[in-house]
Amino acid sequence: MAFALEPGWPQSLREAFAHIGTVTSPSVDDIKIMALVEAASETLYQLSAKGTEHPGVIDILHSNGREEMVHARRAAQVVGLLGGGEFEPPEAEDNPYLAAADDLPVAAITPEGLRKQAQGEFGGQALYESWAARIDNPQAAALLRQNGAEEVDHGNRLLAAAELLEG
Template identity: 45%
Template structure:
């Protein structure tokens, strides 16, 4: 069983606020990010279920699958840095997985565009501070995909238009 660090914020919003302020992550910050990224699969799938448009659903579901891939990459970073295995949590072990998704609205998609764009900058700052070339490459891959997530969210927004 994968456990959340004891210092982790209680709510998803507080967890994202914490993570977005970090420029040089600790192992606990990386573990927190694994939990947040892993929650993205169900989060994006929940949003996708709110659309009748199959193209919008496909875009959002692709983002969700990649969020889980991000969780696996950050878990790899933890293993590289500590020598200890760490795996993304199952949904039932993850307090940041919500049972209900917000309504799929233009405002939600606009927020995702901003958040995913910021994710690239965050991962780049982490890659620069991590002190391990292999770990930095994994973080940068996540950042590149965050840009792709923003593009997909923007495309879904246009399709809603």
């Protein structure tokens, strides 16, 4: 069953990415939106892997994607810790931010594109750290910081993937 977006929430994945990038002190709703974005990112990584035939790069992209769903589940835990009740990120087929996933183009993977994507992952670490610093619940903050540390891992893997393509 498709997950229904709350009134006032971003209505597209692009809007959701833009929204979370502006949040400095996250509400429970902001963290739910982040969970949806992280869950959608698993599919985005899977789709991007179709843009290359390099097995090492495909493995890196799939690994990063699987971890994005782990991030979504951690964000869902944060929702509960902050009093937002039980929240479960939806699977791809029920994620409203992937409603148009069939329309997403598969672009060829390039070293330059991977490096740019890596910078986005490094920015995710900074975002998670800033959110963790503004949350009064130490357990929730630790979960956000763990996600942030893994965003750095994603970025480093993407840089390694760029090198594989150039090698």
